[in-house]
Amino acid sequence: MAPHLVASFLQRHGPAVSVQADLELEGANNPVMVLFGPSGSGKTTILRCLAGLDRPQAGFIRCGEDVWFDAAAGIHLPPQQRRLAYVSQDYGLFPHLTVEQNIRFGMDAALSDPRDRIETILRTVHLEGMAARLPTQLSGGERQRVALARALAREPRLILLDEPLAALDLPLRDPMRRELRQFLRAIAVPSVVVTHDRVDALTLGDRMAVLSGGRIRQVGPVHEVFSKPVDLAVAASVGVETVVPGEVVESTNGLATVRVGTSLVHVAQAALPLQSVFVCIRAEDVTLETSERRDVSARNQWPGRVTAIQQEAGVVRVTMDCGFSLSALITRPACDQLRLEEDSAVTAVVKATAVHLIPRDNPA
């Protein structure tokens, strides 16, 4: 059985600043937990405490049967004894060692045939024939792969990744993001990924924990956290939008059709394989009408019913059910003019260009 991480601890940095973390990580089905939050929210502190690099003041950390940290019992295992892999933001490759030496550094010295294992691992991350290179002779993407290979070679019980894509150039990020997701799913080792990037979170995570002001505000499946933030702090940090899982059912002429629940969503998007995606729609991009119209340019018109109306500073947030739960942000006068109230019929109008898709390699 895969290990199960349970952590609940408090780390103080002086009287005013503290980080409180309560995390549970399932080993089996949803192995990737994203720690999401703005910089300074305590993400890296949590990662360092899990790694054993920092010692929390209170609480405990358990991995499977092992106690890694227990403030009450005075237990604090050093990182060497936690059998985990920690990949820092700049990958932490040893510049004076070759790719092979880097990978071998973390491996069990007692291993009978390390060469075979290194070659297998290099194949896993598509770095065949690069064993003798130095880190300076590698591209950013290759460096990340070496760091992952080195992490994997350790046969870790937990993988910790600190902003794994931040060091990459923008054009490289998209393919590497998908590659990383596939890698993390394939190796099936529970992982914690720190990021402040929404697309990273949606692509990489199975579950996510949102941090704000040193506290975990919400934990849940990624699309749920994005769509249904529990409070304003979470809403502010994830940026409110509708995120729903869907399946691409057609993709022609730069227009993709995605099935979301019982509705179809049209998206302006270059050719896309038929696969699972997250459909993202920002609340401010949703227009509301009282009835369907024929002469509009917008490709998406979804009839539905209002489920909630919330007053926010100067605007009104209307949540409606149109086969899936959709948020719309409209002005006060618009709300009055449409005479919207709970359960009234309404049609959401969204341009195909205002819908964003984030590919997923598995049904979420």
Add this chain to the structure above:
Amino acid sequence: MDWSAIFLSLRLATATTLILLVVGLPLAGWLALSSRRGRWAVDALVALPLVLPPTVLGFYVLVALGPRSPLGSAYEAITGNTIVFSFQGLLVASVLYSLPFAVQPFAAAFAAVDRNLIETAWCLGASRVRTFTRIVIPLARPGIIAGVVLSFAHTVGEFGVVLMVGGNLPGTTRTVSISIYDDVQAFDYARAGRTAALLLAFSFLALALTYRLQRRSGRAWPLTS
């Protein structure tokens, strides 16, 4: 030229440098990489020979190692010789006197090693000692070479401490700088000049090499770390 003095100085400098490598690397590692309390006191102690007049240091070594001191009498009981006015006594004094010239560049180089790499090594299961020998020392190599060159050159040129602790025994404790002093006392300016020129050329080369190494590694060596 006083070849026996030159050879003695080279022998002393080599032995001093080797001892400083053995003692200085762990000491510098501790100073640079730990945040333990009392670090500042050790820092100050190591740097003391930089500001102390050599005669003061030599005086204390002389008192500490003299035949009536516990250390001196213990040494004499074991070996049958006194430690002061001997090569061994000179060696002890030289190691103390050159300590900052080795430890400070070592510590500066260790402190410049990316902390991230050290922590990465720990997380990969490497003990502190293995991390130090496999990651920190190789990455600090330019600074270590600088420390070796500087302590070697400094020992070759030392005068006051040698005079206090070693005296002036030809072949045993008369080093090259004392030989120059003797030549001047004896008005043999030609001989003093030749030895002085040799020492000047040697010192310049040692420093040039050090700075060349610093430049390549992209960091300057600060006197205080």
